Amino acid sequence: MESVVQTVGALEAVVLRAFGPHGGQVLFTRDTGQAMLSRSGVRILTALRLDNPLARIIVECASRHGVRTGDGSKSFILLLASLVRKIECTVCTDQKVSLSYTSRACSRARRLADELLSFSLHHLDDLLAVGVLPYTQSLMWEEVHAALPSLVQKLLSAFFHTRLSHNHCSFISRLLCEFLSNWTAKDNQPYSSLQFLNETWPALYTPVVGFPIDYSQLLEGQVIHRDFAMPSMLTALGPVKAIILTTSLHSKFIQTGETLEIKDKGNITHFSSSAESSLECVISNLCSLGVSVLLSSVKQSATVLALAAQMQISVVECISQEDLALFRHLSEATILYHLNLLCDHLNILWDFFFLCLRYVHIGFPDKQDLKPCSLVICGAGEGQTEQHVSAMQDAVRMLLITQQPPASAQPEKNSSIAPKHPPSPHNCVLTAGGTFEFLLSHALQNNSVPRHTDMISSILADSLLCLPRHIYSHKPLHFVQIQSKVVKCTHTCPMGSESSINLASECYTLEPGLESVFCKYQLLLAVLQCVSQLFRIDSVIHTCSRLKTIANISCKEEEREEEEEAKSAAIMWP
Template identity: 65%
Template sequence: MASAHLMRVVQTVEVLEAVVRRAFGPHGGQVLFTRDTGQAMVSRSGTRILTALRLDNPLARMIVEWVSGHSSRTGDGSKSFILLLASLVRTIDRAACWDLSLSHSSGSDLHCSSARRLAYELLSFSLQLDHLITVRVVPYGQRLAWKDMFTVLPSPVQKLLLAFFHTRLSHNNCIFISGLLCELLSNWTAEDPQPYSALQFLNDTWPALYTPVVGFPVGNSRLLEGQIIHRDFAVPSTPTAQGPVKAVVLTEPLGRFMEAGDVLQIGNKGSISPLGSFTERSLECVLSHLQSLGVSVLLSSVKQSAAVLALAAQAQMGVVECIGQEDLVLFSRLSEATPVSTFWNIRPENVVSLAFCKPILLGAHRYVHVGFPAKDHLRPCSLVVCGAGAGQSEQHALAMQDAIKMLLTTWQPPASEQLENPTHVTAKNTSHHQSGLQGCVLTAGGTFEFLLSRALRQNSVNGQSNVVSWILADSLLCIPRYIYSNKPGSFAQIQATIGKFPEHPVDGTIHLKCERSTQDPGLESAFCKYQLLLAVLQCVSQLFRTDAVIHTSSRLKTISNISCEEGGEAEG
């Protein structure tokens, strides 16, 4: 690694640091972007800010890819990732210079080799972090109890969400959005003490669970019973006087069910009618069969023919066509419907009962609103997210999805999300301590960083990894420094307070209280912090393993490309 490249690494992370620093923390501001089209985007989301940048520097693009990958898994920590990364890179650079001065050596190659070695040792040291955090940090936190969200106000879950949104959204909307998400979670989890499966379901089906509405204040956002299918009726449905609405889900055009030479089975007694060609009369038989099953709504993932729509209108049967895959998957999971692709496969068991199926107007768009019969105390609902512009409504919806990912990570951290390099950390290496981090939260505002920094400094005195413990301990404090940059006295006050805590508390949970503000700082997830630290250490190691950045004016040739070219020349 050349000395110029090491300097370029430092400069690159510091440029990204300067971008996200303005939006960091509970008192951070929003960043305004103007696109080529003239459209303005205002956001506090670190991932959205970083991905909106036009980056020609390959190192910067690599860092942003690391940040995006981490954020997509855990839903949190993109700005902290950049700040901690910049602090670590600077501290490693200083430690490498100090190492050379102690050895009375000089030279850019030795400096780079020392920096690379320190980055490697930091990644290896991460094997000890889960145990260190479990023993020296977790005892100062508290365990989340999902049932408290329904009985205690404000519950720890609500405090966790409120602190999360204070770093992502406008301060005026944080309380409202966190309350709305809590209401959504309470409907879907049904007071389940282990909500991991419900959270996973919400995360997987999120694009179909919310509907953005433009032109209304954020305060108009609300929950609606059932599901919003993001299509309008091609043929209006006739409301039933009483009883459930019966529907069938189709995945092929109805006209393709019967082609020349096919046979059509009608009725339950096995009577078969031969069809020589597709005619209007045969379609009438199809719809008559569906009506005999009580079907009054056809939900189709594809477009139906004009003849089908006309006959459905005559039969007063509603048709919704071209339903998106995401909406169809959610509907199938909630209704337990089995989509059919051929007419002769339609049986009574393919017919699903709905509580209602009616049109709904949200903003300037008409959709289909369906309801499901009550089951297992669950209350399926959809979310309507309003905003003055499309960017604001999408921003709030993405923040809520990221909050669900954060809760998912907090509750049952997947072992596969550990460091991917099997040489250093594997799922087997880390899983034995994850139970200590699962569901643990600490007071927000730098508590995790202060406690872990103190533990690392004591570890550097008593253990053998003196240098790497000191590097990590010093770098971690950059997070609370930025949080309290406008009130330096608060930083020193909290650091001194934590320094007086016993190393191994035995009298139960200790809640940190700070005199800096009367406002409750909220809570943050210990495991999300741990995941962030692992991801940053791996990114640092990757940056320092890079020898140089080579700029080319043409496409690089791979071995396969060269072989193909040589083969082509030989054939010619």
């Protein structure tokens, strides 16, 4: 138990300086000498070189939660440290357990961790329904299309305050809101649109190093991160027809690993001429179909490029699978089975310059319900640009988790907290700055729970307050003032009234933005599962094995062969 407390405390000291709206950035130096600057909890934790197996387990759990929800990895470590200390303090003050008996103390700590997890799985939904959800707001996704600041923009603004510089949070939140508005159809479900953006994210942005973040912008259409294999031959100003190739048009004379037996030179000449004539026929057929752009995922031969140039067909080769997948989705390409190709209409293509890079820019004029666009994300340095890209991707993941449809689940029959059919925390937002922790802690201390769980609810209520304490650590008086105002609102505002929903107007908080209730809910469950997993570890055994080098392996093989030869000689000897 002592090793768990020490390990969690060491990780807490690492992420604490970057936590909250006033947190700073962490500077790492890689082996190559390149500096990495970040406030992302996942990037900070994964950059650590950890030899302690307990620390690796904790970092793995926190990183897995951060990657899934896009947020909460630093809060994960801080809440975990608070819970571990509360469990240790409870075990130490227990008169029935003495610290001299390590096995008893560990058994008691393991039992408390399991009871905390069981309590949350059985009663947390009901506690949220009674003490938190009546004071939340529903995230109206239709407002993302409005010009005025919406709840989505406030949610993103508070999110970026913990990841980027405060001077750029409003600009980035507006830019991402416009990006989401273009990709979300008014009649479509926001969850499906966000899921599509999360899956195709590598093809939706273009990083540009050397410019400030204020130069970031949206480009209509799609940016394919490759240049033309030859100067563009396009002269039309209207829509053109393109074709996608996944294999080389020019078949190889012999494949790798095959053996060629030459009997007659005339056969080789005949094969070469027939291959070129068939290739010319294919290019001519493409030209007759009106194809003027050839998009290839593989590198085409010089013969294909020369024939395409003669037919004034532009070629873009070695396109990534992510870019091709996005193009297929947007173009709704038709499969031509006899050519094993994809073909469709698209807008005019042209070169687009990003400093010294040349990319292909494609437009889709037939999209009426959507406005496909690409993000151009700028940064002064490579590390800052990566930080901006990571923050935007995590924001999309956070919105995806918030908009996730609730799963149908049966209510707990033995739950003693009303109501029996609790509402879902999905799609709910709350004022940022510790409001969720204050409300849930108050609900744990004042709502009716089974008597045998009083100590468990007290441990959980006290541990939750560690997050707002760290947020207002620069001014501890604010912590007391805001906590008292939140508790006062729960008494003065009746549940279900319109005044109780808008808690932000009643409480003074440091952050004017919002935060996702469901992300907080997932964070608490993930931390409790990690605590239960840590206290189930009885001991850590360090093993030391001899390295198996090539020389050792070869020597052992030679010795084995000599032994086998000696045995066979002994058997054959008369």
